[in-house]
Amino acid sequence: MQGEKLRKGLWHEEEDKQLITFVTLLGDRKWDYIARVSGIKRCGKSCRLRWLNYLRPNINHGDISIEEEQIILRLHEQWGNKWARIARSLPGRTDNEIKNYCRTLLRRKMQAREQENFQCGREDGKQDFLFQKVEFDVQTYESVDDTSGTSNTSLDALGFSSSAVTNSPYEVQFFDWVTELSNDQSKIRHQGGYNCTESSISYTARNSDDNDVWGWFEVLNEEMKEDIGVIKDQTRAGTQSKTNSSKVLSENWNREGGLKKQWINNSKKQMEGTHLSRSRPIKLGKVTKQG
DNA sequence: AACCTGTTCAACCGCACACTG
DNA sequence: ACAGTGTGCGGTTGAACAGGT
Numbered sequence: 001m002q003g004e005k006l007r008k009g010l011w012h013e014e015e016d017k018q019l020i021t022f023v024t025l026l027g028d029r030k031w032d033y034i035a036r037v038s039g040i041k042r043c044g045k046s047c048r049l050r051w052l053n054y055l056r057p058n059i060n061h062g063d064i065s066i067e068e069e070q071i072i073l074r075l076h077e078q079w080g081n082k083w084a085r086i087a088r089s090l091p092g093r094t095d096n097e098i099k100n101y102c103r104t105l106l107r108r109k110m111q112a113r114e115q116e117n118f119q120c121g122r123e124d125g126k127q128d129f130l131f132q133k134v135e136f137d138v139q140t141y142e143s144v145d146d147t148s149g150t151s152n153t154s155l156d157a158l159g160f161s162s163s164a165v166t167n168s169p170y171e172v173q174f175f176d177w178v179t180e181l182s183n184d185q186s187k188i189r190h191q192g193g194y195n196c197t198e199s200s201i202s203y204t205a206r207n208s209d210d211n212d213v214w215g216w217f218e219v220l221n222e223e224m225k226e227d228i229g230v231i232k233d234q235t236r237a238g239t240q241s242k243t244n245s246s247k248v249l250s251e252n253w254n255r256e257g258g259l260k261k262q263w264i265n266n267s268k269k270q271m272e273g274t275h276l277s278r279s280r281p282i283k284l285g286k287v288t289k290q291g
Numbered sequence: 292a293a294c295c296t297g298t299t300c301a302a303c304c305g306c307a308c309a310c311t312g
Numbered sequence: 313a314c315a316g317t318g319t320g321c322g323g324t325t326g327a328a329c330a331g332g333t
Contacts, residue, residue, distance in 0.1 A: 032317080048319075
């Protein structure tokens with residue numbers, strides 16, 4: 001046996017059967033010993049990993065649920081990359097699985113950010129303080145009652161109360177719209193996150209099929225741009241309150257044939273019949289100024 | 292159908308720590 | 313105290329797969 005080359009790569013069914021047999025007989029310790037006596041041409045470390053991540057009883061091989069995702073995001077925020085520790089809070093899940101899942105989530109988040117910066121970046125590469133991007137974190141997740149389709153999301157839950165974006169009236173308006181969309185549209189069962197920059201606003205949600213969906217619009221309306229400019233100046237000067245800002249903007253936002261209505265209609269149309277992979281979020285709608 | 296590209300996830304690797312003699 | 317061995321953990325890799333062209 002000595003000097004015989006150890007196998008690497010994916011495990012075969014036969015190897016799995018062998019490993020299960022010997023772990024049942026000898027226990028899930030002494031992995032080098034198990035590897036030697038079982039005849040599996042793998043190192044002990046590899047046997048241990050295969051057992052822990054795939055073969056051991058009570059492993060949950062199903063998709064990670066919304067509830068589990070919330071826990072993962074919350075604990076990751078709390079503990080950082082302590083995958084094993086996070087996994088202990090989720091019975092049947094492995095550190096490897098959580099690590100992969102989290103990395104995918106974070107990468108998506110980063111890509112969305114890069115795309116937005118590319119679309120809307122200032123010349124100096126910085127975002128205006130009034131329209132700075134809101135981090136997409138677990139705080140922005142709120143359960144929606146599946147039977148009633150209603151959401152209990154609040155501004156505080158979205159993290160408005162403690163950040164500079166509290167003063168961004170477009171974001172307040174956008175939030176109102178999101179709430180309305182969720183209440184009005186039973187297809188959305190989970191609030192997601194949204195981002196707001198100087199020239200675009202995007203929103204992520206999860207529909208009843210557990211698919212991620214998202215959409216955005218670009219602020220191409222000249223009136224809105226002017227409003228933004230005025231409010232930014234007023235806010236900097238400390239002469240504009242959030243309430244007044246919202247009032248000024250709401251007329252434009254809600255006006256007949258306005259962007260809000262266009263976007264909702266567009267999104268509704270495109271969301272119907274959508275069955276896409278969760279890992280491939282789709283762009284639901286893009287509204288530009290009507291001619 | 293073939294190719295390309297992006298994503299997922301199982302597995303590997305290196306390091307640190309614990310245990311044992 | 314020390315060396316050898318076992319185990320746990322987090323970062324990284326690459327095969328397999330899916331979707332697009």
